Amino acid sequence: MPIMRTKDENKKEALFRATIKLVNEIxxxxxxxxxxxxxxxxxxxxxxxxxxxxxxxLVSTYVEIKTQLAHALLENFDDTLPIRDIIRNGWYSVFNYVSEHPDEAAYMEQFSNSPYSELVDKAVVEREFVPFGNVMVKGIEQKIIKDVDISILAAFIFNPLFRLANPRLCAELEMNEEKLEQAFGMAWDAIKL
Amino acid sequence: MPIMRTKDENKKEALFRATIKLVNEIxxxxxxxxxxxxxxxxxxxxxxxxxxxxxxxLVSTYVEIKTQLAHALLENFDDTLPIRDIIRNGWYSVFNYVSEHPDEAAYMEQFSNSPYSELVDKAVVEREFVPFGNVMVKGIEQKIIKDVDISILAAFIFNPLFRLANPRLCAELEMNEEKLEQAFGMAWDAIKL
DNA sequence: GGCATAATAAAACGTTCATTCGTTTATGTC
DNA sequence: GACATAAACGAATGAACGTTTTATTATGCC
Structure with a gap:
């Protein structure tokens, strides 16, 4: 019979938010x-x-954000759609997440470019993105997508996106629907066969 | 008549190298x-x-690296070539620089994703890249390249490249000539009209 | 060779760091 | 409502921080 005071998870949440805010600012x-x-x-x-x-x-904050991102990516995931649409949905989901959570995205970028990133259990994080990776494999098999390493494909799909959605890196540039569709078109042109 | 002991510029150089090494490691x-x-x-x-x-x-170290990179980019710059070749040369120059100077590249990425980046006089850094930007403008005018903001174009050309050439981000992936030409082909497909 | 000067170094500065300690407070069970 | 327990706290810890002060060393010119 455990008698104990319960932890206030709001405090953990507040610590995550404080970490993200401060690390981005200073x-x-x-x-x-x-x-x-x-x-x-x-x-x-x-x-x-x-x-x-x-x-x-710091590491827990990163993993928390990365997990959120994976959930956003898989929220509208529909295996039955044509491959281009699946990828387009994923691309837009990630763009929306990054736009709506610029602080989380900036923390993620800062963290993953720092030596702290070596402390993350990559298997745990990557597991969340497997379904999306499988779609790309399917696209290669169906001769829709270029036969290149998945990490190269991912680099072309998501790396420019992070830059474009990140106000720190593209301060002057505000995205509208037209530019957004252009940008996805470019990503798709890069990977399509 | 100035009587003075001369500064040892080797030490400044050594401090740059020590900064890059330590910041990457810890x-x-x-x-x-x-x-x-x-x-x-x-x-x-x-x-x-x-x-x-x-x-x-820290800021001086970054500016030093960024200037080196700009020089590498412009070393084989030849205005008279076809636009695709100019961009291809630049792309390969940057890839070579990043491959041969992985520590400098990693420092650059870590720095530019941190709040320190706000301390850099961006006009000074960007000035070095103007000739390359002009080529892209010319490409747009000649209907060779998509009519999109230069920063979007640059994001698609150089962002995946940095990721692919960075062993921290793509440890498992070693680039060979074939993959390299594939990768540039993808970058070009993204931006070409 | 000796002097002026700046480069260089060693030690010391007050401050802030990450973490721990000892205590108090709040909560779930009886 | 009292007890047991862990959450929560403020204060204290020694170590390390960035920077300055003070002293020494090495160099270019007469």
Whole structure:
């Protein structure tokens, strides 16, 4: 019979949000545990109830975001559609996620370009994206998509997208529906046979 | 009549290299001034002879790399070639630079995705890439390239390239001549009309 | 060779860091 | 409502931080 006070998951959520905000504003180097805790209205020591240490906080924040992104990608996933439509849906889903969550996207980019990324269990993260990868394999088999490594295909589909949707990298550029369809057209032209 | 001891520019060079190495290995957060100085075999205070502060060191390192990259890009620049060949030469020049200088490339990516990037005078950096941008404008005018913002074009040409040439992001994938020509073909398909 | 000067270094500065400690507070069960 | 428990906290920890101060070394010119 466990008698215990329950953890307040709002605090974990607040710590995630504080981490994302601070790391985007002042970077990994200046984002101290005490600043993050203060931003989340939590005591520094309380942070250690939810995370083993600072590193664990940063890595967990990344995995949390990446999982959200995977769910967004697979939300409208429909295996029965033509391959181009499946990929188009996925592309738009990711674009929408990145547009609606610019802070999460910026954190993701900053994190994955830093040495912290080596601490992530990649198998766990990539597992979420398998269905989408399978579609590309199917597209190759059906001679619809160029016969190239999946990671090359993914690079052409998603890398420009992240740049375009990221205000830090493309501040001057605001996307509208026309530009968006153009951009997907370019991504598709790159990978289609 | 100036009587003075000359600065040892080798030390500035060593500090650049130490910064790149350490930031890639342990990130901005852990790369302290004293560690960088030790890696460069220099006293911490000597660092301040060459740079105003840590921030200046990090930004200067980035600008130095970006300038090197621009020179690599423009080295084989030949205005008289067909547009596709000009862009192909530039693409290969950048790929070669990134392949031969993976540490510099990784630093560049990590830096430009961090808040430090806001400290860079973008006009100074972008000026170096103007000739290449002009080629793309010419390509649009001649109806060879899609009529899209230059930053969208650049995103499709260079973003996948950085990912493919970066061992941190594509560890499992080794590029050979065939894959390379495939990859450029994809980039060109994306932007060509 | 000696002097002026800046490059260089070692040590010290106050501050902030990540983490832990000791205590208090809130909650689920009886 | 009282008890047991873990959540939550503020304060304290020593280490490391970026930078400055102070002292020494090496160099170019007379």
């Amino acid at each position: 970077g990994f180097a200046s984002s101290s545990v005490s600043k993050i805790a203060k931003e989340a209205n939590v005591s520094p020591s309380t942070l250690y109830v939810f995370f083993d240490n600072k590193e664990d906080l | 990130g901005f957060a852990s790369s302290s001034v004293s560690k960088i100085a030790k890696e460069a075999n220099v006293s911490p205070s000597t660092l301040y002879v060459f740079f105003d502060n840590k921030e200046d060191l």
